[in-house]
Amino acid sequence: MFQEHTQLSSICGAAVSATAVFFFKISSTTAATTTTTMGRFSRSSFLSSSSFQQLRRQFSSESQSVKRVRNIWISGLIDPEKVTQRERSLLYEGDIEEMHRVRRRNEMYHKEIEESSRKEYIQSKWNKNIRAGVTFFNWKHHKINIIHTPGRVDDFTVEVETALRAFDGGAIDVLCGVNGVQSHSIAVDKEMIRYQLPRLIFINNLDHKGANPWQVLNQERSKLQHHCAAIQVPIGLEDDLKGLVDLVHLKAYYFHGSNGEKVFVEEVPAHMEASVSEKRQELIETVSEVDDKLAEALSSDRLISGAELEEAVRRVTIARKFIPVFMGGYAFKYKGLQLLLDGVTNYLPCPTEVSNYSLDKSKNGEKDILVALAFTLKERVGQITYLRIYEGVIRKGDFITDLNFGKTFEVPHLIGLRNDEVELQVPRSIEVRKDDMGVPYLIGESQEVQEAHAGEIVMVHDVNNASGDTFTDGLVRYTRTSIDVSV
Structure with a gap:
């Protein structure tokens, strides 16, 4: 059974273990x-x-480069993380040259190829700890600083509270495409609301049997009361997951290579044009409900360009009036991470766009x-x-x-x-x-x-x-x- 919040920090970058000591003091x-x-x-x-x-x-x-900085929080759980995900992130970052596979069998993890030195190296990069971890990497001329808080949100409360004060530039909440919204999702949602964090949703595991992103999206709206809409449409599901269609710019993305590291951009498949048009219209209407500028453009009955829609999504996301929903498959197919990172740079605020007191x-x-x-x-x-x-x-x-x-x-x-x-x-x-x-x-x-x-x-x-x-x-x-x- 998949956890609803996969360790996205283990997808995005090699987390630096941060051992912390906290004393709550009132002067x-x-x-x-x-x-x-x-x-x-x-x-x-x-x-x-x-x-x-x-x-x-x-x-x-x-210091003008600060406009290209993103300080974000990744929600997650402490669980027996897949070494596969750890290695994949290091591979994307160029720190290792190949990957080995780890599969889940009866809640146990079996490594097909064991190399103790390699395992030690990766484990040192991903040292699980009850303290907050910080990592960073560069993505398309942007610097993304990520904090991964330990355990469930209701565990290690002081460490979570302290760390989240520093990462006010947004958050990514990872939901399982199979299990959907669970009790922990509600706890995470409350923290994000309390800290007034703009956020993205990432529906993961679309390459796993039983995946249904539209059911998860409906649960977000009904259980979490999110004003949200999909930014992407998957090209196939489960074993047939081949790629994703970007609803903003109407492009199809295919991820090739043993680890999904090679991205190819093509036109929307002909058999998906009708469904993509419907989902894009739903996205436009949902955003226009909270954005006057896009609503005015929509009322003029003209075609909404990709640049225009992207700007509107960014405005309402930073204003916390809307939550873009991204999708991907990281159980087996390794598809969608690159587009999620694009979402971080395109839709989440830089430090100058966040108010602090x-x-x-x-x-x-x-x-x-x-x-x-x-x-x-x-x-x-x-x-x-x-x-x-x-x-x-x-x-x-x-x-x-x-x-x-x-x-x-x-x-x-x-x-x-x-x-x-x-x-x-x-x-x-x-x-x-x-x-x-x-x-x-x-x-x-x-x-x-x-x-x-x-x-x-x-x-x-x-x-x-x-x-x-x-x-x-x-x-x-x-x-x-x-x-x-x-x-």
Whole structure:
């Protein structure tokens, strides 16, 4: 029986295990404004405070590339993940040259070809952990940062809550094309609503016996109350799944090669023209219900172009008025991932298109400020802290202040999640070096950068902090809003 939320992070990229430690702290300066309701810490009192101001993002010419950044959340489950999916993602990224097959038999996984060194390598890339994992890759001149939260949404709540604050650029919710919407789907949906995340739906396993994407789509509408429509139509189902038709641009995509890595674009098959036209009209009408510009074009009784429809879908997706539904088959056929990644870049927002709020405890109103959140940690050579920058710039050698502890730290090395040389290339193996003072630092997994701007994610080394801490330049006392955690 397939889980309804396949580990899409195991499809999209090699997740970097992020070992995190979290301490929920309420400082004396904020305790008076924190309320406890029904055993949960509420953030409503913060949101109603007049001290809030929307974070101002000021981008220099060097940071314009942030428009090509996507920070997204992949919902998933901890289960015996298929090494097949892990290897396939590494293959797409160019880190391995071939794949071996893993099949499910009576809830057990049997590897047809066993290579211990190979297995160790892939497992190190995909180390399952109860902590949040972060990975990134480049896709068509865009940088996609992905967070994979551990387990079910109702497990490891604090880790999930902390990590999701950093990845506010959208989400992908994976549904099984066989089992459809299940109880966990409802829990995930509530989290996405609470965090006001634009999202995509990916209906997976269309190459598995019993797959019915239209039944799953109807369940989304009836059980989850989604205002959604299909962006694609599968060309065949189960063993006959051959490809997908893009309803926006009316092109058929076929995935060849042993792992679906070769994509061919053709015209819509003649026998599907009627059904494709019907589904495209349904998509247009669904989007036009929440987009005045497209509704006006529709009322003029003219043909809606692909570019026009794509822009409308992007507008309403970012506004959280509509959810595009993508499809694919990754049980056996390996079809659809590339189009889903196109959907991430085309329909989900960049950091400049997302609103975030902070609590100004200094009330100084400085313009050139720094606000960053430590959303997860990992231990390798000392502590590595992952920072999401919300405003301002961090530069190598800067001093940053942890508002939760009141301590100031220097940033001797600023490690960027970067990989600009080759698209879909897994970062190089980790190498430990020492600076002139003998302090070890990491290279290879990423690359050291001189500065990082708002919207970016970077790592700093040997900063003694906890997950969830807020960092500033020390001139202001901004802090991120409180989180809701069960106690």
